Amino acid sequence: MNILITGANGQLGSEIRHVAASYPTFDFVYVDLPELDITDEEALSAFARTNEIQAIVNCAAYTAVDKSENEIDVARKVNADAVGNLVRVAESLSLKLIHISTDYVFDGSAHIPYNVNDPVSPLGAYGVTKREGEEHILKTSADAIIIRTAWLYSAYGNNFVKTMLRLGCERDTLNVIYDQIGSPTYAHDLAVACLDILAAVTVISSGGKVYHYTNEGVASWYDFTKAILEKAGIECRVNPIETKDYPTPAKRPHYSVLNKIAIKEQFGLSIPYWRDSLDACLKRLLA
Numbered sequence: 001m002n003i004l005i006t007g008a009n010g011q012l013g014s015e016i017r018h019v020a021a022s023y024p025t026f027d028f029v030y031v032d033l034p035e036l037d038i039t040d041e042e043a044l045s046a047f048a049r050t051n052e053i054q055a056i057v058n059c060a061a062y063t064a065v066d067k068s069e070n071e072i073d074v075a076r077k078v079n080a081d082a083v084g085n086l087v088r089v090a091e092s093l094s095l096k097l098i099h100i101s102t103d104y105v106f107d108g109s110a111h112i113p114y115n116v117n118d119p120v121s122p123l124g125a126y127g128v129t130k131r132e133g134e135e136h137i138l139k140t141s142a143d144a145i146i147i148r149t150a151w152l153y154s155a156y157g158n159n160f161v162k163t164m165l166r167l168g169c170e171r172d173t174l175n176v177i178y179d180q181i182g183s184p185t186y187a188h189d190l191a192v193a194c195l196d197i198l199a200a201v202t203v204i205s206s207g208g209k210v211y212h213y214t215n216e217g218v219a220s221w222y223d224f225t226k227a228i229l230e231k232a233g234i235e236c237r238v239n240p241i242e243t244k245d246y247p248t249p250a251k252r253p254h255y256s257v258l259n260k261i262a263i264k265e266q267f268g269l270s271i272p273y274w275r276d277s278l279d280a281c282l283k284r285l286l287a
């Protein structure tokens with residue numbers, strides 16, 4: 001199967017490259033800006049035809065959550081309109097499509113993990129545009145799924161784990177939010193999940209459907225930071241603080257744990273616990 005990875009230089013795209021050799025029956029085509037801009041439907045369609053693409057994993061997104069508040073039009077072009085392009089290309093060329101979305105479609109007022117069909121209510125522009133992207137997938141008859149994930153980190157790019165490793169070495173004390181609860185997710189594990197799904201079934205959905213994938217377990221950003229520093233052997237005091245004491249342009253959900261039963265049952269996935277996955281990532285980062 002020829003698989004197009006869009007946004008291939010980002011965290012998830014890079015982790016897909018990292019695990020690609022374990023999928024010898026797949027031929028991967030990796031693209032990112034400026035080579036292929038998913039907001040250009042004609043270019044996307046021509047590229048998919050020329051390269052005889054049979055499946056797309058869309059890792060491309062406008063992921064600057066706070067900047068999105070002042071740049072919603074730019075965010076919407078990538079996170080929403082371009083998903084419409086991907087859907088039309090998938091429909092016209094009969095391609096499979098895995099699209100990645102976010103826990104930030106929820107407002108965080110729940111007390112138990114969000115189910116795939118729970119009502120959405122994004123708090124900020126990024127979440128709004130990602131939800132608009134989901135709506136394109138939900139309306140399609142193409143073989144397409146949405147996988148919502150959360151709190152992604154990886155061996156690549158800028159992410160929370162790398163920032164905490166750096167700040168932990170630079171400072172004696174870090175103030176970190178403890179009243180936002182979610183599930184840290186190693187992009188390597190999500191990459192494996194996407195490819196295992198494509199390898200496991202010939203039809204992934206027959207019409208748009210939502211799934212959730214994060215690592216198992218829950219943590220606050222404070223818990224996550226403590227684990228990162230302890231596992232890396234960095235001595236630095238971590239103070240738990242409240243969201244109100246760390247104001248950001250975009251509001252974030254206080255609770256965004258996702259229920260993963262559907263993806264586990266449908267595709268037979270077994271999902272690693274977040275602390276075990278953090279160990280695996282730190283082993284790579286600190287090697």
Ligand SMILES: NC(=O)c1ccc[n+]([C@@H]2O[C@H](COP(=O)([O-])OP(=O)(O)OC[C@H]3O[C@@H](n4cnc5c(N)ncnc54)[C@H](OP(=O)(O)O)[C@@H]3O)[C@@H](O)[C@H]2O)c1
Nearest residue numbers: 007009010011012037038060061063100102149150151152
């Ligand atoms: N990071 C998280 O914590 C998180 C949490 C929940 C969900 N997600 C979702 O997970 C997915 C993967 O996230 P990630 O962290 O891997 O993102 P990322 O590291 O920001 O990578 C996104 C990639 O897409 C590229 N891109 C942007 N606009 C594009 C366009 N018009 N055409 C083609 N490529 C374009 C970016 O290029 P430039 O860098 O040049 O812009 C970047 O290489 C996204 O859908 C994101 O919304 C992420």
